[in-house]
Amino acid sequence: MPTVEALVAGIREGRRAAVSQAITLVESTSRRHRDQARELLTELASAPGESVRVGISGVPGVGKSTFIEALGSRLTAAGHRVGVLAVDPSSVRTGGSVLGDKTRMARLATDPHAFIRPSPSAGTLGGVARATVQAMAVLEAASYDVVLVETVGVGQSEVTVAGMVDTFLFLTLARTGDQLQGIKKGILEIADVIAVNKADGDRQQEAKVAARDLAGALRLVRGHGEWAPPVITCSALEDSGVDDVWERIGSHREHLGATGLADKRAHQQLDFTWALVRDELDQRLRHSVGVRAMRDEVRAAVLAGELPATVAADRILAAYDRN
């Protein structure tokens, strides 16, 4: 691993190897690497790059990779530098595929103006989020002016990604029957733009109907005066409507305005600060010598019904504090 100084220089020149090594560094959980990563990010922060941060989510098979390939290729053709990151905290990969898998974005993977990085496999969502936010800073310092963060439509990962991007795009499919059944209410609350994908062939009409239904449902969820997330249709496979989605992302940005965007990012930083603190405390608790020494005993006592949870928790905390 090169020195932090060399990495910073390489990143500023936009050299891929340096970007890649820096991301490996920020993904590492070793103490020494964490210290180096902190030093690196402090250096990079002195020249913050301005970028468009977009989260992209949807259930496995909705077409996220295909969509990112289509959108990313359009953007690089238009002169942008595009970074693609992924947040996938599940140990068992969704549908067997790795998010951010380069083989599924073949064109973008060989595009000199794009940088794709699969999700770090590090266990907890907090750990993955931490690495991703830092990887985003590395990409921005290397002049990637659009960063796309892919995540799956399961669990907490969408909320986490929504907390690190400017605009959150939710990809969905037209389904027969109850269109909204498969869509969690929470998603409608965090989505800024919704696109019904696979609107091609004989599915176009169905997709339009689904988009209209969804737009109706959204009106019930969102209050007056708030940003009304547009619901549009697209086909990532045929690359139709993808430009429209990008335009809507731009509209959302305009709606935020410069101060709105700065404010949103500042609050994200604050939330992230506390998330990091919680994550670190959790790590310390796990590695606490005092807690380790009594963990098995407490476990057995709680399982046997001999120790109430409240008392057990107090004992664990006392052991941690004594450390």
Ligand SMILES: Nc1nc2c(ncn2[C@@H]2O[C@H](COP(=O)(O)OP(=O)(O)OP(=O)(O)O)[C@@H](O)[C@H]2O)c(=O)[nH]1
């Ligand atoms: N007809 C049609 N098929 C599509 C479209 N977009 C993606 N597909 C197909 O849907 C399948 C899944 O696409 P992916 O892009 O791998 O989907 P994904 O959401 O990234 O999937 P996971 O990584 O498993 O979560 C592939 O066979 C694609 O070719 C589209 O716009 N129209």
